[in-house]
Amino acid sequence: MSGLNEKVVIITGASSGIGEATARWLAKRGAQVVLGARRTDRLEKLAEEIRKEGGIAEYHPLDVTDMEQMKSIVQFALDKFGRVDVLVNNAGVMPLSPLEALKIEEWNRTIDVNIRGVLHGIGAAIPVMKEQGFGHIINVSSVGGHVVFPKSSVYCASKFAVRAITEGLRQEMGATIRTTVVSPGVTESELAGTITDQSAIEMMETFRDNALPASGIARAIAYAIEQPLEVDVNELIVRRTGHPA
Numbered sequence: 257m258s259g260l261n262e263k264v265v266i267i268t269g270a271s272s273g274i275g276e277a278t279a280r281w282l283a284k285r286g287a288q289v290v291l292g293a294r295r296t297d298r299l300e301k302l303a304e305e306i307r308k309e310g311g312i313a314e315y316h317p318l319d320v321t322d323m324e325q326m327k328s329i330v331q332f333a334l335d336k337f338g339r340v341d342v343l344v345n346n347a348g349v350m351p352l353s354p355l356e357a358l359k360i361e362e363w364n365r366t367i368d369v370n371i372r373g374v375l376h377g378i379g380a381a382i383p384v385m386k387e388q389g390f391g392h393i394i395n396v397s398s399v400g401g402h403v404v405f406p407k408s409s410v411y412c413a414s415k416f417a418v419r420a421i422t423e424g425l426r427q428e429m430g431a432t433i434r435t436t437v438v439s440p441g442v443t444e445s446e447l448a449g450t451i452t453d454q455s456a457i458e459m460m461e462t463f464r465d466n467a468l469p470a471s472g473i474a475r476a477i478a479y480a481i482e483q484p485l486e487v488d489v490n491e492l493i494v495r496r497t498g499h500p501a
Contacts, residue, residue, distance in 0.1 A: 259482050261286035264337040266329060268320050268377060269347030271298035273445030274396060277470035278344060278477050283311030285478065290333045292318030293347070320347045320373030326380040340384050342392040342481055345377040345418075352407045353453035362452070363410045370414035374421060385433050390485070392434040394477055395422045399441045399493065399501055407459060415439075419491075426490055434488045436480040441495030442467045468496035 265282055269275040271293035279289045283306045291299045291313060299315035306313040314336050316329045333340050349369045351362040374395050385391025400408055401415030422437040429435065444467045473494055480489040495501070 259286075260478060263287045263341040263481065264290065264333055264339055265342040265344060265481070266290045266292060266333050266340060266381075267344045267346055268292045268318060268329075268373070270302065270315070271295040274440065274443060274470045274473045275344070275346045276302055277474040278346065279313065280306065281471060281474035281478055282481070283313055284309065285482075287342075287481075288312040288337055289314075290329065290336070291315040292320075292329045294319050318347075320345075320376055321368045323376045323379065326373075326376040330380045330384055334384065339388055340381060340391065342394060343377055343381045344394045344396070344477060345374045346396045347373050348396065349450050350411050351450045351452060352411055352459075353451070354407050354455065355409055357453055359453065366410050366414050370411070371417045371421075374418055378421070378425060382429075382433070389432065391432070392436070392481060393422075393425065394436045394438060394480060396473075397422075397437050397439045399439055399495065401437075401439055402493070405501075407453070407455065423490075426488070434485075436477075436489050437491050438473060438476055438480070439491070439493045440468065440473045441493070441499055442501050443473055444468065444470050466496060466499060468494070468499070472496070 265287045267275050267279050270279050270291035279291055283289050293299055296317050303313040303315045316332045318329050319325050349366055353359045395418050397418040398415040400412040401419045404412045419437050422435050426435040476492050476494045
């Protein structure tokens with residue numbers, strides 16, 4: 257099945273930012289979206305808004321650091337729609353800080369969500385997609401997965417890892433599962449709200465000037481999904497025109 261119409265798409269981190277924008281954009285174009293995040297009150301509101309606009313949306317509580325919850329949302333999508341066409345591994349955190357600040361708990365949280373969360377999504381989706389004989393896994397990385405910025409070492413490392421995991425998956429899955437890694441530049445989101453280090457907060461206030469609307473990333477994700485099945489868009493970098501990052 258090519259295009260977007262009636263495709264079943266699971267989106268993690270769907271309660272805000274890129275995840276929310278992607279859910280809205282895909283649903284408007286006929287996809288059946290399954291929304292996952294920890295903030296279920298936001299998911300419920302988003303699903304209601306999508307339905308009022310004529311779209312199809314379901315939601316399920318999800319903490320991507322919990323493999324059983326990841327399996328649960330995949331099973332939920334199967335029970336509701338009978339298949340899973342696409343998984344968008346979008347959930348992420350960005351608690352930036354200089355390494356010398358030694359924010360060990362934040363380092364671990366970044367690894368748990370940004371790396372382990374993606375692996376959990378892949379682990380839950382692969383058996384289903386292999387049995388179906390088709391599927392598409394889209395992992396959201398960052399320009400921070402291509403270049404390292406000060407105070408961003410652990411975050412950038414996690415996003416480099418997402419790119420490496422996605423490329424490995426591409427080579428291993430052959431023609432069964434399509435793979436895409438999307439690397440947004442500075443984009444409107446709540447990610448900066450997870451920063452606790454004052455020097456990183458001040459850096460991001462300037463860095464995030466003129467950020468790309470999240471809808472720009474949603475369009476890129478849609479583009480990758482809607483290609484014919486023999487076309488595998490492996491990597492996309494999306495920045496605001498003229499923005500240095």
